[in-house]
Amino acid sequence: MSGERILLIDDDPATRKYVGACLLHEGYEFVYATDGEEGLAMTERSNPALVILDIMMPAIDGFEVCRRLRAWTQVPIVMLSAMTGEGDKVKCLNLGADDYLAKPFGIEELLARIRAVLRRAAQPTTGAASPRFIKDELDIDFNRRKVFVKGTEVRLTPTEYALLHEMVTNAGKVLTHRHLLQKVWGPQYESEREYLHVFVGRLRTKLEPEPGNPRYFITVPGVGYEFTA
Numbered sequence: 001m002s003g004e005r006i007l008l009i010d011d012d013p014a015t016r017k018y019v020g021a022c023l024l025h026e027g028y029e030f031v032y033a034t035d036g037e038e039g040l041a042m043t044e045r046s047n048p049a050l051v052i053l054d055i056m057m058p059a060i061d062g063f064e065v066c067r068r069l070r071a072w073t074q075v076p077i078v079m080l081s082a083m084t085g086e087g088d089k090v091k092c093l094n095l096g097a098d099d100y101l102a103k104p105f106g107i108e109e110l111l112a113r114i115r116a117v118l119r120r121a122a123q124p125t126t127g128a129a130s131p132r133f134i135k136d137e138l139d140i141d142f143n144r145r146k147v148f149v150k151g152t153e154v155r156l157t158p159t160e161y162a163l164l165h166e167m168v169t170n171a172g173k174v175l176t177h178r179h180l181l182q183k184v185w186g187p188q189y190e191s192e193r194e195y196l197h198v199f200v201g202r203l204r205t206k207l208e209p210e211p212g213n214p215r216y217f218i219t220v221p222g223v224g225y226e227f228t229a
Contacts, residue, residue: 004049004118005029009039009065010080011057019052022107028114036060040068048075050118052110053097055081055088063095070096074157076117080105086194093198098159116186121158133168135229138207138216140168147207154206159184163199164207167217171229174220200225 006028008019016032023030031046033039036057043051051069055062062079069077079092082103089100098117101110133140139148145161147154156164162184167175180196181189189195200219204211218226 003027003029005031005046006050006052006114007039007042007046007048008032008052009036009042009057009062010052010054011035012054015054015080018107019110022111026111036062036065039065043069043073043075049121050076050078050114052114053077053079055079055083055092063091066092066095066097074155076121076158078110078113078117090194090198093195094202096157096202098157112186112188117158120162120184133171133229135216137209140164149207156203156206160199160202160206163196164203167225167227168229171227174224174226176224178224180224196225 006023008016008023008030010016010019010032011034016034020030020032031042031048033042037060039051039053040060053062053065057065062081066077066079069075077097078099078101079097080101080103081088081092092100098120099113101113131141131143133142137150139151140146141148142165147156147161147164163180166180166183177193177196178190181192185192185195200217201211204214204217208214208216216227218228220226
């Protein structure tokens, strides 16, 4: 039994009942909020290990809740949506979500994604070739799981850090899309290249001196990415 606290923010009572019963059965601690405002307050009050966030809610939708959460917390976020357009998935990821799941969904798929995100959040801080990587203005302290640019700490989500860790520990190697998706997200994500595109973009925005002219995170067209040391 895991025991991690999971917060569901969803205005649909049936979804709350269904997801809550399944999470409790799996050993998670379950808390919920019925709208965006309550969800924001509940996140601060209950300090969950993960937030499951529905997009279609009255007053404040899930997009806005995600944006506000990312202004102050790096808690893992899995977004749910009845909308299945590719643009909605990319928008969620760009706003800072760690994963996206379209409704209707199977509970086993949801549980698998929850486990994958929590696993990334808890990945060991050691295992790099060196406990510290310093290049120009970029300083990565693997022992403390902290990243600095020009001496200022940059907050990364668990998924962003997992991707950075994989690329830096393989600096100088071209890593294929498939390799990165398998290592960071899991085998079931092998075809989800938009995840990789968005998250590499997020790392460039946070860590590159010129995100539009990347120095560290180099695209290898048609193949994957290389972190240049």
